[in-house]
Amino acid sequence: MEKRALQGKLGRRQFAGTAAAAAGVSLIATPVLALEPSKGQGSCESIGPLSLPEGAAFTPGVFVDQRARKPIYLPGMNAGLAGYAVSEVLFWTDIMMEHAMFMSLLMPGDHLRGPRSEARQFQIVFARHFLSARDGGYRDDGLSWLLSSTRASVLPFIEYKRRMQRAQEAGTLRSLVWPLFFDHIAREAERFAARLELLANGSAALQRDEVSAFWTTIMADHLEFVAHLLDPQERALVADANARAEQLYQAHTQRVGSGQLASMADEVIDFKTAAEQGIETGQIKSIIDPSLADHILREAVRFSDEIQRAQ
Ligand SMILES: [Fe+2]
Known part of the structure; x- marks a missing residue:
């Protein structure tokens, strides 16, 4: 427990330090989401939360594996459909939020302001989905809003990732994101969208x-x-x-x-x-x-x- 608390502290500090150095931005690493970019001469762009708060989910059947710095949400031994669905949504919305963070950090400079701003919006969107999934108490027969609203955000994120991939490959986008990285994170989002559909149809099975x-x-x-x-x-x-x-x-x-x-x-x-x-x-x-x-x-x-x- 002590080790975890220490890791959490270090994590917050290191996220802020390394990211700020890389992107020249001010960072907000609190549970409060940065919804409006700061404005005005000399102010820095805010980039939203870099590390969501840790904590257990309210829905029964969600297990928290602590092998990494951040919690890894997995279905527990006695998970029902809600436990499977919420753990999967928690895991992947955190991952999607971080994909947006990595892209915004790897799109420096004024000429990438547009695509970077899109990435930051997705970061906020998935942080919100994560918090809804973690802090709501879901039952097996009450999952449809969680699954459909999350999927409705994943689909435009896939479009964004594929659009950025094509632009990077064509040489019209000069970011620091490899085409394989765009492809990789798009595949993860496509798989997440497919899993959300299966879960919405009542199946958590894995082939x-x-x-x-x-x-x-x-x-x-x-x-x-x-x-x-x-x-x-x-x-x-x-x-x-x-x-x-x-x-x-x-x-x-x-x-x-x-x-x-x-x-x-x-x-x-x-x-x-x-x-x-x-x-x-x-x-x-x-x-x-x-x-x-x-x-x-x-x-x-x-x-x-x-x-x-x-x-
Ligand atoms: Fe990955």
């Missing part, structure tokens, strides 16, 4: 082939992102990350068994945990923001959880 196909590529992409954000002199780690990515891409095409997938998920979690600690303590040289390291660690834990539940 093993779908889980495997989706997450092996996502995990492989993460390892390639890590490889490309490490200091070029971290040659052994760069090679290690690329080799692990290759294994996961192979697992994607070969459709390996559940047991092997579960151990691959555990290995990815161990690698990302060690990387996050090395980055935080300065033992690993990189330009990886700790909030990005934590983001991909949480996704690896979700991968591990889904593999265990998939049929």
Whole structure:
């Protein structure tokens, strides 16, 4: 508990420090959302909440895994449909909020003000969805508003991500976001939208082939992102990350068994945990923001959880 509180404190401070340095903006890391950009000469742009407040959900059946800096919301042992749905909405709305944050941080300068402003609006939208999901008490027969309103925000976010991807690929957008990163976060949003539809139809089931196909590529992409954000002199780690990515891409095409997938998920979690600690303590040289390291660690834990539940 003490460790978690310490991590929370450090997290807030580090989010503010690193992000402000990267983007030259003032940051608001409080539960109160920044709804209006600050105005006037000399004032800084606000970027909205960078770290949502921690805490348990009111809906029964939502388990909080504490392996990462931020809580990882997963369905508990005795979750009903509401527990499955709310944990999934909590997990992914936090991820979507962070996607918007990463994009706004990677779109610096006056010439990117328009797309950066769009990203900031999405950040606020998904922070609100997260808070509604966490603080509402949902029942199995009272999920339709939560699921439909969240999906109604995910769809334009997919359109935005794909539009930015096309512009970056065409050379008309000169952001610091790789085309693969746009594609990766669009795939995650597309999958979230599909899951919301399934949940709205009363099913929380996970198909093993779908889980495997989706997450092996996502995990492989993460390892390639890590490889490309490490200091070029971290040659052994760069090679290690690329080799692990290759294994996961192979697992994607070969459709390996559940047991092997579960151990691959555990290995990815161990690698990302060690990387996050090395980055935080300065033992690993990189330009990886700790909030990005934590983001991909949480996704690896979700991968591990889904593999265990998939049929
Ligand atoms: Fe991801």
